Amino acid sequence: xxxxxAQGLHMRFGDRVVLEDITLDFPEGQLSGIxxxxxxxxxxxxxxxxxxxxxxxxxxxxxxxxxxxxxxRTIARKGVSRSFQLMNLFNDFTAExxxxxxxxxxxxxxxxVIGNAMGDRILRLRAEEVLERVGLGGKGGELAKNLSxxxxxALEIGVALAARPRVLFLDEPTSGLGTDxxxxxxxxxxxxxxxxxxxAIEHDMEFLFGLADSIAVIHWGQVIRRGTPxxxxxxxxxxxxxxxxxx
Amino acid sequence: xxxxxxxSWITPPMLVSFAIFGTLxxxxxxxxxxxxxxxxxxxxxxxxxxxNVLLGYGGLPSFGHGAYFGIGAYAFGIAQLNVVSNxxxxxxxxxxxAMLFGAVVALFISHRRGIYFALMTIAFGQMAFFIASxxxxxxxxEDGLLNIARLPVDxxxxxxxxxxxxxxxxxxxxCFVVTVIVLWRVVHSPFGKVVQAIKQNEARTAFLGxxxxxxxxxxxxxxxxxxxxxxxxxxxxxxxxFVQVMNLQWSGVVVLMVLIGGGFVSFWGPVLxxxxxxxxxxxxxxYTETWQLWFGLLFMLVVMYKPEGLAGIWQGIxxxxxxxxxxxxxxxxxxxxxx
Numbered sequence: 001x002x003x004x005x006a007q008g009l010h011m012r013f014g015d016r017v018v019l020e021d022i023t024l025d026f027p028e029g030q031l032s033g034i035x036x037x038x039x040x041x042x043x044x045x046x047x048x049x050x051x052x053x054x055x056x057x058x059x060x061x062x063x064x065x066x067x068x069x070x071x072x073r074t075i076a077r078k079g080v081s082r083s084f085q086l087m088n089l090f091n092d093f094t095a096e097x098x099x100x101x102x103x104x105x106x107x108x109x110x111x112x113v114i115g116n117a118m119g120d121r122i123l124r125l126r127a128e129e130v131l132e133r134v135g136l137g138g139k140g141g142e143l144a145k146n147l148s149x150x151x152x153x154a155l156e157i158g159v160a161l162a163a164r165p166r167v168l169f170l171d172e173p174t175s176g177l178g179t180d181x182x183x184x185x186x187x188x189x190x191x192x193x194x195x196x197x198x199x200a201i202e203h204d205m206e207f208l209f210g211l212a213d214s215i216a217v218i219h220w221g222q223v224i225r226r227g228t229p230x231x232x233x234x235x236x237x238x239x240x241x242x243x244x245x246x247x
Numbered sequence: 248x249x250x251x252x253x254x255s256w257i258t259p260p261m262l263v264s265f266a267i268f269g270t271l272x273x274x275x276x277x278x279x280x281x282x283x284x285x286x287x288x289x290x291x292x293x294x295x296x297x298x299n300v301l302l303g304y305g306g307l308p309s310f311g312h313g314a315y316f317g318i319g320a321y322a323f324g325i326a327q328l329n330v331v332s333n334x335x336x337x338x339x340x341x342x343x344x345a346m347l348f349g350a351v352v353a354l355f356i357s358h359r360r361g362i363y364f365a366l367m368t369i370a371f372g373q374m375a376f377f378i379a380s381x382x383x384x385x386x387x388x389e390d391g392l393l394n395i396a397r398l399p400v401d402x403x404x405x406x407x408x409x410x411x412x413x414x415x416x417x418x419x420x421x422c423f424v425v426t427v428i429v430l431w432r433v434v435h436s437p438f439g440k441v442v443q444a445i446k447q448n449e450a451r452t453a454f455l456g457x458x459x460x461x462x463x464x465x466x467x468x469x470x471x472x473x474x475x476x477x478x479x480x481x482x483x484x485x486x487x488x489f490v491q492v493m494n495l496q497w498s499g500v501v502v503l504m505v506l507i508g509g510g511f512v513s514f515w516g517p518v519l520x521x522x523x524x525x526x527x528x529x530x531x532x533x534y535t536e537t538w539q540l541w542f543g544l545l546f547m548l549v550v551m552y553k554p555e556g557l558a559g560i561w562q563g564i565x566x567x568x569x570x571x572x573x574x575x576x577x578x579x580x581x582x583x584x585x586x
Contacts, residue, residue, distance in 0.1 A: 045373045050454065076456035088454075090447040102455050109437040110457060111465075116255045117440040163455060 003028040003197050004167050009058035018044045019221045031198040033212035041221040042201045050082045051075040081158045081165030085172045089144040095155050096140035099127040102162035134158040150181035170200040174207050283412050288525050289423045290480045295504045295517035296430050300525030303510035305435050305466045307444030309364045311372015315345040319475025320482035324395040334398035338479050345475020346468050346485025353464035376493040391489035395482045442466050507549050509556025516558040
């Protein structure tokens with residue numbers, strides 16, 4: 001059964017139709033991929049699903065609840081977390097602080113004006129666990145802005161994971177990464193698979209085909225193909241697309 | 248309370264500032280200044296520290312903060328002259344009036360950011376200034392609300408008069424100590440951390456489940472409350488509440504103090520900025536009437552060459568001293584030593 005669904009989503013900005021009748025479902029515990037060329041509407045789709053934009057028409061359903069048009073903070077509190085294509089970290093915070101702020105316990109204590117934000121050892125241990133999980137163990141004290149590009153990508157996922165989501169949206173997680181960093185990221189996502197439901201937009205077809213359980217192809221704001229990696233691998237459109245060659 | 252817990256409340260820089268201001272009445276005449284200057288400096292330190300929670304930690308530029316300073320002064324005076332002659336209740340009136348007005352303004356501006364947020368603060372600040380100027384039956388307009396007394400510090404079982412500048416200084420110093428400790432805790436609390444997160448990345452903070460608009464509103468109201476507190480003290484210091492402190496120029500002065508001092512990089516930046524401002528006013532002012540021109544030029548230089556302000560310069564010096572010597576430096580020193 002699908003944990004997260006998009007039902008007939010339409011999105012237009014003025015006269016421009018960006019999404020047209022997008023219907024997708026993301027089964028619990030699986031990694032679902034979304035691919036498509038630049039400007040296809042993938043990130044807009046993510047923004048609608050996670051509450052940044054309210055769709056012109058259609059519904060977004062999470063765990064049986066209609067969450068269409070709810071603000072991002074409400075959707076996040078229901079257990080939906082996301083990373084961003086352009087990195088969206090708290091640059092003047094350390095890696096540990098980035099993760100701490102994302103912890104649900106910190107969110108619950110957000111109106112505490114007297115306590116010490118960095119004084120709770122249990123929360124700091126949790127933050128350290130998250131950093132270990134994304135391969136940033138021992139780097140908690142470094143400012144986010146001083147981390148390498150690959151480490152910043154890992155931290156971006158760490159921040160999303162710290163919120164302990166049920167659904168994790170990853171927007172082009174390999175963007176700008178070198179080969180080694182992509183391999184490390186693939187290993188991390190493979191470890192997360194099964195623990196939570198993951199939806200990933202990705203340009204790197206090898207990366208996505210190696211990890212995803214199912215993939216939807218979006219073009220011109222519409223879903224033009226859906227299937228398992230094996231099904232899409234033989235699809236002539238995908239074979240001939242300019243999304244990158246599959247080996 | 249463990250040592251760690253104590254250090255999260257009281258820090259070495261805090262003790263240094265308390266020591267400097269706590270001994271000020273004993274040495275200020277020796278350096279050619281006068282005790283009342285200490286009163287002004289401490290009141291503006293309170294004002295600037297509260298403002299910096301908004302600007303330095305929240306990244307929210309308010310250019311109309313003089314309004315809340317003035318509202319605090321008027322509320323203190325009106326409460327004292329018309330309602331109750333009790334220091335604590337009148338101070339509370341000043342704080343609450345500024346905070347409530349700030350909370351109402353926050354309803355309109357908290358969902359804005361950047362230049363739109365700043366422009367709205369100017370608009371509301373100017374509205375408050377013109378209302379105070381024209382509502383003469385309450386504020387006495389340009390003449391100001393006069394005869395505001397320095398009410399005794401009454402603890403019920405003992406009461407201290409603070410009419411004399413020397414006595415009043417100790418009361419303001421106590422207010423400064425309390426403000427510093429409270430604001431230090433606030434900026435290092437979970438609330439303070441969220442406010443800093445919003446400053447760095449509002450969208451990301453919202454996607455982590457925080458109600459960004461509410462946090463911005465709360466930090467704005469808190470900053471207004473502190474401005475109101477400072478305004479109430481200023482009304483006592485001057486023996487009246489005057490509309491001039493609410494105008495755009497005076498609202499700009501606190502921004503100047505915070506930026507020159509280095510509020511963006513240090514909790515103590517505003518204190519440095521206030522001290523520099525008053526020293527410039529009194530020392531430069533003794534030589535030339537155009538001291539504000541020179542202070543303005545200094546502000547321009549700071550913005551152009553050292554936007555981190557005085558605190559940034561200080562941090563740079565400390566950082567350079569702490570930087571480990573490179574192997575080349577160590578080698579060079581060894582060579583010189585050998586000679």
